[in-house]
Amino acid sequence: MNTETYCIAGRLRMLARVISGRYNEAFTGEGVTFAQAGLLMHIFAQPGVRQAELSKRLQIEKSAMSRDVQLLQKNGWLTDNIRSGLYLTEEGRLLAKRCHKIWKALNQQVWAELGPDATLGLTVFSDNVITKLIS
Amino acid sequence: MNTETYCIAGRLRMLARVISGRYNEAFTGEGVTFAQAGLLMHIFAQPGVRQAELSKRLQIEKSAMSRDVQLLQKNGWLTDNIRSGLYLTEEGRLLAKRCHKIWKALNQQVWAELGPDATLGLTVFSDNVITKLIS
DNA sequence: TAAAAAAAGTTGCATATACAACTTTAACTC
DNA sequence: GAGTTAAAGTTGTATATGCAACTTTTTTTA
Structure with a gap:
């Protein structure tokens, strides 16, 4: 039946590029990328979260996470003790709230x-990857 | 019904990271990334293809494509007339074949x-994105 | 066919990402 | 509690990616 087995990785990367572009557009007004906005919202929802925790949850390599976090800090959105839990500054909290609205x-x-067909499809795929491919 | 509307962009990016990691592993022996292998296979399948064509098909921004292509060329896998269509060198063709097998x-x-549930889910999602979100 | 317009490709700059090696911090064990 | 081990975080190096501005090539049109 699966006569056409397209490339799963290639397709996912393409979809991520397309959808990321759409989300990035939406955040240009706030001067952040979607990736940054996402991190801000995660930290807003869980103040004090560790890099390692976000790293696992988002499946981002720890060195990449380290740099993402440093970038947020450089922009003044994180307090300075990033090695012992991540906390937003007041400016960071305000930005996170605006991002959440967007x-x-x-x-x-x-x-x-x-x-609904499409989104259910993504949900099913996603759940399967999480249960079968992520340790 | 959609009580939990997770972030579509975030989820896609995570899935792309996870699956890309899996594919990248497979190509380390050949000294290429999955992205490079993918391009090589596309060019193998369609010699003379233009950057703009791949750019549209893979939804990669033209400047990114330009650099990806230059990297392939620097490694000796592309002939030197990259502005008028992409052609693999003999070495490039051999590599592309090995990559295809992998x-x-x-x-x-x-x-x-x-x-099947998962992969069908991705197919449905993907088809919807392509028809509804890509011009 | 020459000029203008459009498309294709490149480069500067910046972020996002991974792997390997290293440093620092935390936890465990005796 | 000192020493060892494990976990967390950082830095070097490299690829992947996008936007804006620019250059080159191709196409259109007058």
């Missing part, structure tokens, strides 16, 4: 644009 | 590991 509206819109 | 086995294995 994110919520956009994510719902994309969800709606793609429709 | 890719085919791995892609089938991942397809099998994830199972």
Whole structure:
């Protein structure tokens, strides 16, 4: 039946590029990328979270996470004790809240644009990857 | 019904990281990344293809494509007239063939590991993104 | 066909990402 | 509690990626 077995990795990377572009656009007004906004929102939701924890949850290599975090700090959104848990500055908290508003509206819109079949499809795929491929 | 609307972009990026890691591993023996192997295979399948064509097909920004292509060339896998169509050198062709063998086995294995529900889910999602979100 | 417009490709700059090696911090064991 | 081990975090190096501005090539049109 699977006569056409396209490249799973290639397809995922393409989809990530396309969707990331869409999300990045939405955050240009705030001067952040989607990746940065995402981290800010995670830290907002869980103040004091460790890099290692985010690293596992988001499946980002620890050295990449280290640099992402340093970038947030350089921009004044994190307090200076990043080795013992991540905390937003006041400016960081305000930005995180604005990002969340943007994110919520956009994510719902994309969800709606793609429709239930598509989003259910991604959910099923995602759940399978998480249970079968991530230790 | 959609009580939990997770972040589509975040999830896709995570999945791309995880699956890319898996594919990258498979190509370390050949000294190429999955991204490079993928380009080589595309060019092998369509000698003379233009950067702009690959750029559209893979949804990679043209400047990124330009650099990816230059890297392949620097490694001796592309002939020197990259501005008028991409052609593999003999070494490039041999490498592309080896990569295809690796890719085919791995892609089938991942397809099998994830199972039909998952892969169908990705297909449905992917088709929807392509028809609804890509101009 | 020459000029103008559009498309293709490149380069400067910046972020996102990974692997390997290293340093620092935390935990465990005796 | 000192020493060892493990976990966390950082830095060097390299690829992958995007945006903006620029150059080159191709196509259109007058």
